[in-house]
Amino acid sequence: MQTIIITKGQKKILLIVGIVLLIFAMFMLLAYLPLRVKEKRLKAEIDSIESDIARIKKIAEGSASIEEAITVLKNKLESLNKEFPAREEIVLRSLSELAAKTNIDIVSMVPQKKKTVTDIAGSSIKLKGSIVQEMSVSVGFKTNYKNLAAFLNALENDFPVCLRVESVQMSRSGNAAGGTLDVSLTLAAYLIPGK
Secondary structure, eight states, rough: OOOOOOOOHHHHHHHHHHHHHHHHHHIIIIIIIIHHHHHHHHHHHHHHHHHHHHHHHHHHHHHHHHHHHHHHHHHHHHHHHTTOOHHHHHHHHHHHHHHHTTTTTEEEEOOOEEEOOOOOTTOOOEEEEEEEEEEEEEEEEEEOHHHHHHHHHHHHHHHHHHEEEEEEEEESSSSSSSSEEEEEEEEEEEOOOTO
16 A cells, blocks of 8 residues: 655645635635525515515405505515615615714725626526626724624614625724724625616
8 A cells, every 4th residue: 555645835735725615615604605595585575575466466456455465565575675775875874874873983984886796607696677786885983892793783683785794804992991993894785776
């Protein structure tokens, strides 16, 4: 039986390949797959609501209870559509409002160029016939740990726009234990400009 000898160069290559595979796996597990699950859920909800509205419209013969059901379904569809706003201003305004509500002082907010969201095959992703776009937003702000936790929690659970946190960088500004944090946050928000 032969012993396989691995040189230092081969070890470095194996290490680099392992690190790249680990980063790719982490990206898939932590960023891409959760977003795809949310996208599929939202698509299914929108399709379900649209089919319910179409079915109810066919059945409706002027009855007040049917009209109420249509109104309720239209309101539900509208709330889902708000998760994918048409304009970037809505995202920026919502971020500013959330920051104010959680006592965060925004220093800078810079939206980046929008890009079309594609699936693994490279095809554009569409909702309701319109192409979904991703817009990165870099936000710099000053806050404390408590307000930062409240802000991030609200982003995850209560924010009206579909987005994901791409990166968070923070450093303490000051020597006090409860000092102020300088935070740099990069978000990806999703828009449907043509709706």
